[in-house]
Amino acid sequence: MKRHKIAWLPGDGIGGEVLEAARIVLDKLNLNAEYIDGDIGWEFWRKEGDPFPQRTIDLLKGVDAAMFGAITSKPVKAAESELSPELKGKGLIYRSPIVRMRQLFDLYICFRPCKAYEGNPLNYKENIDLAVFRENTEDLYAGVEFNTVPDELAKTLSKLSKPFAPFQSLSPDQYAISVKINTRKSSERIVRAAFEFAKKFRRKKVTVVHKANVVRATDGMFLEVAREVAKEYPDIQLDDANIDAMCMWLLKNPYNYDVLVAPNLYGDIISDLCAQMVGGLGFGCSGNIGDKLAVFEPTHGSAPKYAGQYKVNPIATILAAKMMLEWLGETEKAEVLEKAVKEVVKEGKVRTYDMGGQSKTLDMAHAVAAKL
Ligand code: NAI
Numbered sequence: 439m440k441r442h443k444i445a446w447l448p449g450d451g452i453g454g455e456v457l458e459a460a461r462i463v464l465d466k467l468n469l470n471a472e473y474i475d476g477d478i479g480w481e482f483w484r485k486e487g488d489p490f491p492q493r494t495i496d497l498l499k500g501v502d503a504a505m506f507g508a509i510t511s512k513p514v515k516a517a518e519s520e521l522s523p524e525l526k527g528k529g530l531i532y533r534s535p536i537v538r539m540r541q542l543f544d545l546y547i548c549f550r551p552c553k554a555y556e557g558n559p560l561n562y563k564e565n566i567d568l569a570v571f572r573e574n575t576e577d578l579y580a581g582v583e584f585n586t587v588p589d590e591l592a593k594t595l596s597k598l599s600k601p602f603a604p605f606q607s608l609s610p611d612q613y614a615i616s617v618k619i620n621t622r623k624s625s626e627r628i629v630r631a632a633f634e635f636a637k638k639f640r641r642k643k644v645t646v647v648h649k650a651n652v653v654r655a656t657d658g659m660f661l662e663v664a665r666e667v668a669k670e671y672p673d674i675q676l677d678d679a680n681i682d683a684m685c686m687w688l689l690k691n692p693y694n695y696d697v698l699v700a701p702n703l704y705g706d707i708i709s710d711l712c713a714q715m716v717g718g719l720g721f722g723c724s725g726n727i728g729d730k731l732a733v734f735e736p737t738h739g740s741a742p743k744y745a746g747q748y749k750v751n752p753i754a755t756i757l758a759a760k761m762m763l764e765w766l767g768e769t770e771k772a773e774v775l776e777k778a779v780k781e782v783v784k785e786g787k788v789r790t791y792d793m794g795g796q797s798k799t800l801d802m803a804h805a806v807a808a809k810l
């Protein structure tokens with residue numbers, strides 16, 4: 439096997455702690471890899487005015503995969519106030535580096551497997567095994583937003599014949615607009631990714647999550663595209679549900695669902711719900727996958743209140759490392775690693791605070807490593 443080049447991006451808060459844990463496990467697996475540290479996060483926003491510096495972008499252009507911890511994000515005004523004095527007033531605007539990374543590298547698939555490992559006291563029900571595919575580059579996250587609505591746009595909107603009402607008589611600084619943009623191309627490729635996964639792992643059903651009855655243009659198109667793609671997979675059942683109903687049905691009977699696919703925002707929501715059913719943020723792992731690059735991360739954030747305490751659960755990040763091994767073609771190592779996680783969870787001797795125990799982040803990593 440070749441030597442893999444992996445960008446290592448700890449980021450902020452607990453990001454570095456959970457990545458340290460993942461590295462203990464990868465080293466025990468003897469993964470033939472070169473790890474290259476990259477700068478990302480709040481510190482670089484404050485000092486340099488950019489939380490995702492060009493040198494990190496360049497680093498990502500030359501690697502096979504990346505592991506990412508977490509970053510701290512703050513609203514625009516709070517972010518500006520923390521800039522170092524010489525950068526203030528220059529009109530720098532904070533944008534989440536992970537959202538930017540997904541768009542810049544066209545990491546269009548966000549894959550979030552949610553499995554209930556036996557013996558996890560946090561399981562909502564046993565044997566849940568859901569796979570969420572979330573579109574990762576557009577939708578309401580496209581970044582087309584107006585805090586103050588430009589005059590021309592305001593004029594156009596005020597002329598619309600439909601009775602959209604209150605805002606049409608407001609001055610442009612009294613409302614804001616975030617645009618939901620979905621393309622056929624991205625809708626098609628995320629649905630195809632879900633079906634390809636279902637085909638490869640003999641899963642029976644793909645459920646499209648949307649709100650097409652109300653958000654007709656964008657979600658209507660997403661659903662239409664999904665129906666077209668589904669025709670190419672006659673052995674896999676296509677199902678669809680509104681996002682709101684889906685949240686209820688998932689809780690009522692998670693066993694009715696298998697693979698889920700959704701535009702960006704609904705995918706974000708539904709994947710947190712699914713993660714909570716299998717142990718919460720300490721278990722939610724995520725892959726941002728494109729054609730050339732894939733970046734793996736826990737779904738949780740930087741958890742500032744626990745930063746520096748080595749207290750949080752690293753399993754989400756260890757499972758993200760397992761996903762990275764699959765992406766790198768190291769399927770045997772990925773299987774061995776998942777088996778080790780299963781054993782540790784089942785034994786229940788090492789448990790972090792979220793699981794009701796007192797073990798620390800690195801205790802968990804060493805417990806997993808000991809099974810490898
Ligand atoms: P968070 O996910 O960082 O933490 C929320 C709470 O979840 C924590 O206080 C803790 O109780 C629990 N938690 C998180 N990770 C855990 C783990 N591994 N084990 C056990 N418990 C865990 O979300 P929060 O507090 O809303 O955001 C904190 C910062 O992180 C914000 O600046 C936010 O913007 C950022 N964020 C970054 C993300 C990313 O880097 N992809 C994703 C989500 C939030």
Ligand code: MG
Pocket residue numbers: 706707710737
């Ligand atoms: Mg989220």
